[in-house]
Amino acid sequence: MIRLVPNHASKIKRRDKVGFTFDGLRLEGRRGESLAAALLQAGHLNLRTAPFGDAPARGAFCHMGICQECAVRIEGRTVEACRTELTDGLVVERVS
Amino acid sequence: MSYDIAIIGGGIMGCATALRLAEGGMHPIVLDQGDLGQGASGVNAGTLSLQIKRVQLMPYALRGHDLWAQMGDAVGFHKSGGYTLAFNAREAELLTERQTLKAEAGAPIEFVSNAQLRRAAPNLTQNVVAASYCAEDGYANSSLTGQYYRGRLQDAGIAYRTHSPVTAIDKTTAFELATPQGTVRAKRLLLAAGAWLKPVAAMLGVDLPVQARVNTVSVTERMPPLMSSVIGHATGLLTMKQKANGTVLIGGGWQGRGTPQDGRGTVASDTLRPNLALAQYAVPSLGSARVLRSWTGFEANVPDFYPLAGALPHVAGAYVLGCVRGGYTIGPYISRLMGDFILGQEPELPLFDPGRAYTKEPT
Structure with missing residues (x-):
């Protein structure tokens, strides 16, 4: 089967808290977990707006790199939060 | 049991021809090496454009x-x-x-x-x-081809086998097709294996320039x-x-x-x-x-970029359909013509003799 998101559960350090920002908000997560998981735990389910249509609020749905509903901007690139490993000081913004 | 015709290839051509033959009273069986509509029928871009068809x-x-x-x-x-x-x-x-x-x-x-x-x-x-x-x-949407034709075959009561590659063909009075699930016997044979036509025809000793x-x-x-x-x-x-x-x-x-x-x-x-x-x-x-x-x-x-649609040369009772050039668009229709031809009826428009010379000509 296709596995776009590697299984790196063993890499997640639950006691090792790291800070990151989401649209300027300072948030905390655990080193090694996916950015989508960290945002979810911090209470941010609405990650982006729909490209069109009347259901504007979108959030991580598949958590495996397919649905694109968790796309965010990091260092000028659009990436899927579910496929991005959380590191210290990550600066994350919504796609405009 | 013996079928009226075995069809090798469960893409648009194979399935649509099977449907036409069943309408005409024949009992076909469709065999595919993988699943229905997973070759060109199922992965193409789905464009239906008259502007990119040959005149x-x-x-x-x-x-x-x-x-x-x-x-x-x-x-x-x-x-x-x-x-x-x-x-x-x-x-x-x-x-x-x-x-x-x-x-x-x-x-x-x-x-x-x-x-x-x-x-x-x-x-x-x-x-x-x-x-x-x-x-x-x-x-x-070409990715719907397989499930569409599966439903049509089932509704028409047409037999089909998936993951059933034909590994050898024996021609006596009828055709005997060796598959991993056993031998399939049929009076007639249609090759509709798309990009895999050449090795399939080779099993009958016919070299198709595909x-x-x-x-x-x-x-x-x-x-x-x-x-x-x-x-x-x-x-x-x-x-x-x-x-x-x-x-x-x-x-x-x-x-x-x-x-x-x-x-x-x-x-x-x-x-x-x-x-x-x-x-x-x-x-x-x-x-x-x-x-x-x-x-x-x-x-x-094939070299002249026209379809293969007609009797397979040198093998009585065998037919071939493929290489249509725009096969997604034209497939459902040319399959009807092919079905009529196999049923012994005059097709509404001419078919394309697979025994022709394949002289290259400019497009």
Whole structure:
């Protein structure tokens, strides 16, 4: 089967808290977990707006790199939060 | 038990011919080495465009469009209309020459002014020198081919076996086909194996001059509405449409690598990049779109690029259908003709003798 998101559960350090920002908000997560998981735990389910249509609020749905509903901007690139490993000081913004 | 006909290949050709034969009272069985509609029938870009069909095949393509329209939502059919674009004088000349011939052959193609084009498709580049439009053009969703025909075969009570590659064919009074699930016996045989026709015909000692192109297709992330019609290029090197979910499907026959015998083909960056660059030139807003996936499919053809549709040379009771050049569009219709021919009836339009000389001629 296709596995776009590697299984790196063993890499997640639950006691090792790291800070990151989401649209300027300072948030905390655990080193090694996916950015989508960290945002979810911090209470941010609405990650982006729909490209069109009347259901504007979108959030991580598949958590495996397919649905694109968790796309965010990091260092000028659009990436899927579910496929991005959380590191210290990550600066994350919504796609405009 | 013995079947009236065994059909090797469960794509559009094999399934649609089986349906026609069953309507005529025959008992067919469809065999596929994988699953139904997983070859070219299921991975192509889904374009239904009269503007990219060969002039001599236009009567077949026009009737093919009617059949796709009848299949409707079950195959994701949309009649969106389509524009073909030229970006310089040389391409404009090519566009005028080719589309005039196709219009004379019966396709409702018209040339449109820049002003008309900009009103209808405001997100296109301003660098269009000439454009043609065909209201009959559109697209369907090729990934629905397999499930559509599976349902049709089941409804008609037609036998089919998937994951059933034919490994040897014995011809005595009837055909005996060796498969991993046992021997299948049938009075007649239709080869409809697409890009895999050559090795299948070789089992009967017939050398078909079939080659495979390795066409590349890509899909982007969901985008705001950018185009409401199918967009093509005068050279045929671009086809593009935006689906209802916002994703943009980009094709144009750019060649990946690999052969049918090796399994799936692979995407080649040196052909993918110009394919995407041409798409982005046509619709500049695509510059911000991410490509989510690119893949390839094998399109079979013979040296003169006309279909194989008729009796297989040298083997009584055997037939071949494939290499149609526009097989997605024309497949459902030419399969009916093939079915009528096997049933001993005169087809509505002529078939294409697989025993011909294959002299190359300019397109």
